[in-house]
Amino acid sequence: NAGVTQTPKFQVLKTGQSMTLQCAQDMNHNSMYWYRQDPGMGLRLIYYSASEGTTDKGEVPNGYNVSRLNKREFSLRLESAAPSQTSVYFCASSENTGSFYGYTFGSGTRLTVV
Amino acid sequence: AQSVTQPDIHITVSEGASLELRCNYSYGATPYLFWYVQSPGQGLQLLLKYFSGDTLVQGIKGFEAEFKRSQSSFNLRKPSVHWSDAAEYFCAVGPYNNNDMRFGAGTRLTVKP
Numbered sequence: 001n002a003g004v005t006q007t008p009k010f011q012v013l014k015t016g017q018s019m020t021l022q023c024a025q026d027m028n029h030n031s032m033y034w035y036r037q038d039p040g041m042g043l044r045l046i047y048y049s050a051s052e053g054t055t056d057k058g059e060v061p062n063g064y065n066v067s068r069l070n071k072r073e074f075s076l077r078l079e080s081a082a083p084s085q086t087s088v089y090f091c092a093s094s095e096n097t098g099s100f101y102g103y104t105f106g107s108g109t110r111l112t113v114v
Numbered sequence: 115a116q117s118v119t120q121p122d123i124h125i126t127v128s129e130g131a132s133l134e135l136r137c138n139y140s141y142g143a144t145p146y147l148f149w150y151v152q153s154p155g156q157g158l159q160l161l162l163k164y165f166s167g168d169t170l171v172q173g174i175k176g177f178e179a180e181f182k183r184s185q186s187s188f189n190l191r192k193p194s195v196h197w198s199d200a201a202e203y204f205c206a207v208g209p210y211n212n213n214d215m216r217f218g219a220g221t222r223l224t225v226k227p
Binding site: 105 | 118123148150155156157158159160163204209214215216217218219220
């Protein structure tokens with residue numbers, strides 16, 4: 001089925017370790033996003049990519065980097081994980097930015113940093 | 115400052131009862147408004163959206179929402195709740211800076227048999 005695929009689904013890291021969260025979409029969408037979800041705070045935008053070759057910071061970018069590898073793939077990297085980065089991470093895509101069409105979300109990555 | 119407010123953190127309703135989930139927002143112009151549903155362990159699924167025109171919009175799974183500009187609200191309703199509706203519901207508003215959608219903190223719905 002068409003959609004957004006995220007890997008891994010679960011991950012436990014030690015403080016200071018690094019990792020990359022992978023995201024791929026097969027809907028030919030131009031725009032892709034990384035959100036984190038924390039209890040009582042809804043979803044907050046970390047980074048987004050309006051189109052292939054561009055990336056921009058969102059609301060909470062500190063401690064993260066991203067790469068838009070091609071039109072399909074958008075990865076999120078934690079260079080030195082901290083306990084404050086324990087969260088559920090969602091990748092999403094949309095036809096274009098501006099929220100006109102709503103987003104399609106992946107099923108999430110639950111990350112715990114100990 | 116929070117741009118989207120969902121006043122109810124948790125709501126419990128009986129199966130077959132009606133449902134209304136509240137959403138209030140702050141936005142300088144006419145916003146684009148969305149409701150998403152998240153089942154346990156899943157990503158968010160779009161229920162419905164409002165851009166312009168008729169202020170009462172219909173969505174999937176029998177949900178509807180009404181945009182009330184004077185009250186800055188976009189409440190979600192369903193006439194008769196089913197056990198499968200138990201989930202977390204998020205209101206979202208955009209665009210901000212031409213690219214961002216802001217989400218409320220969510221309302222968790224429990225359905226009693």
